Amino acid sequence: MKRLVLLGGGHAHVHVLDALRAQPRPDVEVTLLSPYPRQVYSGMLPGWIAGHYSLDECVLPLDRLAVDAQVRFVQQKGIGLDLAAKQLQCSDGQTMDFDVISIDTGPVTDTRMVPGAAEHALPIRPIERFISGWQRWLETLGEAGSPAIAIVGGGAAGVELALAMRYRLELDRAARHIPIHLVSSQPEPLAGMPAVLRKAVSRLLAERRIDWLGGRRAIHYNGRTLCLSGGGRVPATHCLLVPGAAAPVWPATSGLATDPSGFITVRPTLQSTSHPYVFAAGDIAAYADPRPKSGVFAVRAGPPLAANLNLFLDGEPLQAWKAQRRALYLISTGKRHALAAWGPFAWRGDWVWRWKDRIDRDFVKRFTPIEGG
Ligand SMILES: Cc1cc2nc3c(=O)[nH]c(=O)nc-3n(C[C@H](O)[C@H](O)[C@H](O)COP(=O)(O)OP(=O)(O)OC[C@H]3O[C@@H](n4cnc5c(N)ncnc54)[C@H](O)[C@@H]3O)c2cc1C
Structure with a gap:
């Protein structure tokens, strides 16, 4: 055989x-x-951070899919x-x-790109590690003397995660004012996407008090300070790596x-x-x-x-x-609101979030076997 x-x-x-x-x-x-016996659907991860979804709503049960397909599953x-x-x-x-x-x-996620990050920062992948790390962050942010978050990576995922974190922290009076810095080697967020979208996101980041630090590379992290190329230093008790x-x-x-x-x-x-x-x-x-x-x-x-x-x-x-x-890019903005880009075209609105929500939920549902079915 x-x-x-x-x-x-x-x-x-x-x-x-x-x-x-x-x-x-x-x-x-x-x-x-x-x-892992499950696959966390990354498209819904920012919505989980923002609190729009439970984790169970964002996972594909690989072990059960394998059983249905008469495939042996080995963890x-x-x-x-x-x-x-x-x-x-x-x-x-x-x-x-x-x-x-x-x-x-x-x-x-290549943690070697920022010396010190392997020991002190949280990488976005493996996503299972990020999930337990974010849950720990929610407990420890309050304990840090002057908590501050730095996110390294200003592409779609870094932007979505920053906006989702701000939304989540605003739900908690004590965490509302925690600074969030978004560091990128690119001058603008969402490099390569339509200009109208880049501009809309730049405005949104400012509105949500997310400090955009573009055109700078993260060069060292020691668990308290993130050092940037050109001499900048960002206080950061918590650092997330979301590079390409x-x-x-x-x-x-x-x-x-x-x-x-x-x-x-x-x-x-x-x-x-x-x-x-x-x-x-x-x-x-x-x-x-x-x-x-x-x-x-x-x-x-x-x-x-x-x-x-x-x-x-x-x-x-x-x-x-x-x-x-071309691919359709859908970028959630923390609230139940999203931006979309298709080639040179871009849209935004609550209806875009509902569109994204439908696509994401349908994807997970399609690959979730019915219990006892
Ligand atoms: C926060 C976030 C949001 C995103 N949102 C979107 C979005 O809205 N739309 C979009 O198009 N893209 C999005 N992306 C990008 C998207 O996640 C990736 O492009 C996509 O996951 C790639 O799919 P894949 O099948 O190649 O791998 P993955 O989805 O990463 O799946 C790989 C699987 O292999 C397993 N695995 C890993 N290493 C091994 C190994 N050595 N042995 C065995 N198994 C292994 C992993 O556990 C995982 O289950 C997002 C990314 C992030 C981080």
Whole structure:
């Protein structure tokens, strides 16, 4: 019997699990490996911080999805591949043999970019670590003498998290005045998005008393002060790292072909350019026709990945896939209000938040098996 390993329960793999639920493969032994039995849906994370959602409303139960798809679930992390032996090395020291492996492990947060951050700051990934870290922050912010938050990263995720934190802290009289600093090497927030959106967000940050520190890199953090390039020093008892997506080191050190940043280069069929029995999708993949790292493109890669895994297992020719050119970006602003961007177009309003809320809830519902169903 052939062995297919699905490494990581990311956005593309939940589609693969759904496809296997609809059309099981009794002729293939399929295993899903993930360090956690659930996948926290990042799009709803700012809404959880703001208090609009409970955590249960934001998670996909990977273990139950696997049961429905007749897939073995192993709670474990992959840390390397022996490509010649077709073996996956797991963090508990065990190995797992495969004939085909598909990788959807998402990006990592590179804490080395800010010396001291690994010891003192909270990285956004792994998201499970961020969740327990934020819960601890809520307890310890009050205990710090002069609490202050610094967020490193002024892209969409950093902006959403800053606005959500301000909204959450404003609910608590004692925490209302805690300073929030948002540090970015880019001069404006949301680099690469339409100018109208960048301007709207700059105004919003000022309105919500979020101190935008653009055009500066964080160069050191010691648990009390964040030092910036150019000589600035920001008092910060709590520091969150939300830089752009980084690649884990193990794909490159295992011998897979990667781009200069370490992401796995794939063909339009989603097969590794160096090892055709290795597939990759989502943020860990560097597509032939590159796209920004985003959940939207990871979701879109799911159906072609499911189809091509099946075709490969059957020895059939694979289909080429090309991601759509544009993605819809929806940015929540703490309150039940959001901004949207599609190419050069932008919108804002409470109705945009309801639109985002519907899309996010539908996504989670679609991949949540009905209890006892
Ligand atoms: C706060 C925040 C908000 C965001 N909002 C949006 C949004 O609204 N829209 C949007 O398009 N994008 C958004 N993003 C970006 C989005 O989160 C990523 O682009 C998306 O998660 C990438 O999906 P993925 O499938 O590649 O990986 P992930 O969603 O990261 O899933 C990877 C999975 O693999 C598991 N895993 C990791 N390492 C290993 C390993 N070594 N072995 C086994 N399993 C492993 C992880 O636990 C996880 O379950 C947001 C990001 C953040 C941080």
